[in-house]
Amino acid sequence: MAAAAALPPLNLYVREPDGLSLLVGPPFAPGPVATIDKVTCNSARFSDDGSKLAVITPDAVTVYACDTGKEVLKLLVAGVAAISFSPQGSYLQTFQKPQAQQKNLTIWNALTGAIVLQQFQKSISKTTWPTVQFSEDESIACRLVTNEVHFFDGHDFAKGIVDRLRLSGIDGVQLSSSPPSHIATYVPEIKGAPASVQIFETTQVSQAQPVARRSFFKSNTAQLTWNKGSTGVLVLATSDVDKTNQSYYGESRLHFLTSDGRHEGAVPLSKEGPIHDVQWSPTGKDFLVIYGFMPAKATLFSAVCKPLFEFGQGPYNTIRWSPQGRFICLAGFGNLPGDMAFWDRETLKSFGTTKAPMSVTSEWSPDGRHFMTATTAPRLQVDNGIKIFKYDGTLHYEKKYSKLYQAEWRPARIGLYPDTPPSPRARKLDAKAAPAKNVPANIGSSTPGTYRPPHSSQSASVKAQVTLSFSELCDGLATGGLSKSALKNKKKRENRKEKDQQESKAVDDSNVTSLEAQLGDASLDSNSADAGDLAKKLRALHKKLRQIEETRAKATETGVALTASQLEKQSQESSLWEEVKHLEAQLTTSN
Template sequence: MGDTVQRILVRAKDGIALLKAPPEEVKPVDTFTRTQGLQTQFSADGKLLAIVKPSGSGVSIIDVASSKELRTIPASNVMGIAFSPKNTFLQTFQKAGAPGEKNLVLWSLATGEAAFQQSQKTFSKLSWPSIQFSDDETVAGRCVTNEVHLYDPQDFSRGIVDKLRVPGVAAMQLGFDPPSHIACYVPELKGAPASVRIYERANMASGQPVARRSFFKSSTVKFFFNRGTTAVLVLAASDVDKTNQSYYGDTALHYLACDGSNECTVPLSKEGPIHDVQWSPSGKDFVVVHGFMPSKATLLDSRCKTLHDFGSGPRNMVKWSPHGRFICLAGFGNLPGDVEIWERSQLKLLGKTRAPMTVTCEWGPSGRYLLCATTSPRLQVDNGIKILKYDGRLVYQQPYDQLYQAEWAPAARDVFPDLPPSPKASKSDEASTSGQAAAAAQEKKPYIAPKPVAYVHPHAATSASIKSALFGDDDKPKALSRSAQRNKKKREKKEADGQDADGEGVAVDSLAAQVQATQIEEAEIPGETGKKIRAVQKKLRQIDELKKKAADAGGAGALPPAQREKLGQEAALRQELEDLQKTL
């Protein structure tokens, strides 16, 4: 057992700080002095911290427990840093100042001097670190043009101790525990498919792979060896999806057993992209998040047999706790931020919550807490950190004006015990949890968008309102189509029978006039008299509409003067209509 204090590193606008983390009170570590830095990197056991100093003044190596600076590595223009698994070396990539400059360097942390140097033209975060070590530091490997070179970390002065020739190799991965196998990727070339080949280190001289799988639709791959190095998962991705089903390209997940007994595409039940995949810490099973949204999450064993289906949901990430007891399924990025936490042994859902706008999410070394961070430059607003317990409860939250990085200080697996979920302390806790779940469900009600309306230019809207206020002609009837006119006549007939759509009574004399007017209108009276009758009918319909409007507004006094004047013309218009009808 080592230091059992959990720590969180935050790199913000005002500098780098170390915080004590739950279950202790969250506060800055007293002995750590806030400092400025361009990059930070913890060692695998969390005992050392490397900070790239600003203005190219080197890399500072800090002892995390005491917060003391152990030494400064004299490296300038550093773009990448990485510790070796047993803290023997610090690997740096420096921006080359001249062609052929040896800018890939392994520094001895015991002496602070360069132990090994090579030249490398480009830097990629996807393939960093360029020199890979096994967990026990018995072997180190590097991918170069058409070859994989192996070195002895105990004595780099021996140079290349073993060599594997693989024409066209673009990426490699060394098995880490144990380092018994090497995976190599050869991309597509001149119509030939891409391939992944697994080589056994003990039989590299033969140049023959023990397992091989070929496939199309790939420009990059990512390797996932399990603990024990018995199998490897290969996530193949292409920049373009030729089926046009995904804007982000095409992905496929392949499985290869390191003994050559099985190689296949991982059988998944839903079509769509592979969002994430991760082996359990034991290496006996893995979880895949796959398919078009809402995606599915599936648990499979080390032989690719399905063990459990977690159902569908807005997810694109899976994280195992360090001991493999809990599984976090979440959806971040352009997803709402739903977080689900499952217990592996019983496959039971322990809690659900939501952490919107999260950029990074990681388990703490104790396996009891999750750190969710919103960082810049991915998001420029609402930066901050949230700490969730394994049941989804929020235990700490801190906003930042600008946060660049937030991560746990790691620890060896034996530092923290593997504890089961704590039982509920009381029924009140259960009630509180159910209340939180109900509140969360309430928050997740689907958003109903308002119905779209026609766009009206601001100037047009303003002029219409001014014209209406001045002249009171906002009630001018719009020209109706033939279909609308027929429907209107039908409605008027229903009103004549006392079946008004609004369920309100209509004056008998008004109904009689409307029925008579409709009959005359339907007769299509020719000549000048017909034109006059239709004009009077139109004015009477407008007056009827004004009456309804006045009733809704609380009386005719609420109408503009021009409209009130029009209401006063009703009796004269009806008399004129009656006189015109007598001439027929």
């Protein structure tokens, strides 16, 4: 049997004041080795498959072959502000600062350097670049202009504009990439009319009617994001002004539409506040949202917008999926202190948490086994450097720089690195890897932390359960089962849990009984029927809450995943407690 071919080593590039270097690693031992001599440049960009690297200098754009480090193309064009490769690397798109009578948006043949399209573009932004969008197979290209979307044959730009979609007031567009079957358009609020998102099929788009549509208010900008498979699009709609004065940064809403027109609506988020980040899984089968006032909440949804799992709450505003969709990093960067939580998507178990303060950028490696954070200038002028963590959050490599402008992994073609499950030694068998601190009490739970009624003496036992559960998680990853000490503690915890549940039930019953007693002779007056109904509803709510808690406890104990109907009931817990409080207040008032 032939031996499996060795996978190529990972590369990353770092850009310092004296130039850019392409480095080989990890493990970066005894130190990084440059495969391209330092090149002085203003910026650099890899092709999607990592085969080419384009660098911008004041007078030119130079393309290098990453495997050999040799120059393969040089475009003598000055003042380039942005560059981008097409998905297959066939074209290079450049933008120059606009000047009078000059077409400053250019698409070049990346092999010959010939110009295939040149047009005028007033301005660009991080959210609108690249201006010309390509499908993954490069068969379709499109560009948004005033009130229209222009379509091109991505294999033959000499044909010119091959189709048009005219839509008055259009301000955003996103072409589905794989496959290029649909296009989503956005029109903001205009003169009292609501904002709208429409989905069109890309075949004969000028004559097509929208296959899906959603209208909404409180939006003057929107971010459109397709999943792999082109079955659904997420719409992050934002308004510059928050009329409730709860947020300085305005309001945000998340909407969802399917390309078959069967579903359109708001994503059901269970906490008020801004939407910090939303990202589709690379598989296209689900998406993750971080939302709500701090501590923010993180929820996983299916491709048809059904809640699947709650990751708990924490100081997070950033989602990073590994390229294979196997691992997830939830992080808090920018104005947050740099907390990071690493998760296994398949088991929905957490490896633990760590920190990378003052991180400006963060990115998974192409093999999905390493996670890099970088502190760069000009955002931060001190403590510049990179940190590389393993997929379980343990620090693997760190390097300081006096000044660092960029640090990015070299991409790899899709499928080069296989989807590999975590090692049994992850996190636990490494003696230096201590259990993560500040793990939220509800981490790994399908619902937020359990509410404890007043006078309930369970806080100490809950704390013990959280500590033991995390310890056992580490044991399970290492051995595939529980250690002897964990088994002993598990038995003690089960006995304690049974006692706590009995106490909790007694407390719940006593609360209801106490409230009924407070009614006194209310049955003699005209409000007796209403008060009796309230008490009956209250008993029913406490019964539902006990069932929710018992279901969750059983799932945690047995390790069996909750069913869809059970998950739906679990998601109702917080609203049930709100209703309990409301009924209790009504009963007290009626008395």
